Amino acid sequence: MMQSGLSKMGARVMVCLLTTDAGSLTASELVQRLQVSPATISKSIAFLESQSLVRRERDERRRERYAVDNDVWYQSMAASVRSITQQVEIARQGVGVLGPGTPAAVRLENVARFLDFVGESLARAAEQAREILYAKPEATSDSSASSTATSTGSTST
Incomplete structure (x- = not known):
């Protein structure tokens, strides 16, 4: 992600969001997982939003969540x-x-x-x-998944 133009922290935030099952986290959850300041998260989220890579949403407790879907x-x-x-x-x-x-x-x-x-x-x-x-991707073994990705030209994030 850094090679495609994201800053190191922007890439870390993106990967953190992408690798959660829910696909969303609060700012405090990002701070805790990445061990950085709230200001660092805020700055990274602002940039990711400006690039339409992340969106804000409110959860049932009215907390702001940052999501990739x-x-x-x-x-x-x-x-x-x-x-x-x-x-x-x-x-x-x-x-x-x-x-x-x-x-x-x-x-x-x-x-x-x-x-x-x-x-x-x-x-x-x-x-x-x-x-x-x-x-929904078909269930495949690791070896057939990588050969499928190679044959279709897919790349991983």
Whole structure:
């Protein structure tokens, strides 16, 4: 997770949430499990929320819980698509400022076209794969699970 851009603490919080059966923890539970300050958890959660990787919810005791669930992954991809779309718009505005036909404007237009294609492809792929997030995996032995993951191109978190 750190290699994909998360800070060390953000990655620790994500892994902690992902590896709980409930998929959610309170701030105090995260503090206790990770042995860090409440401020550290608060900062990490704020960043993870800004990336649509974690969501807040209230439990029956009205405590705030931080959750990762199946839809969080889809929502994270949707947030990525929105970010890419903004970059496309900014690049195209830059073309107008620099003047069409200038080397810098041509470069920006190519960036915009590239990002537009990638954003549309990511949106389409996320929508097509969304049902995977809700599928119940078949019970398999460890060796067949790893060969299945390899043959389907899946990677672990």
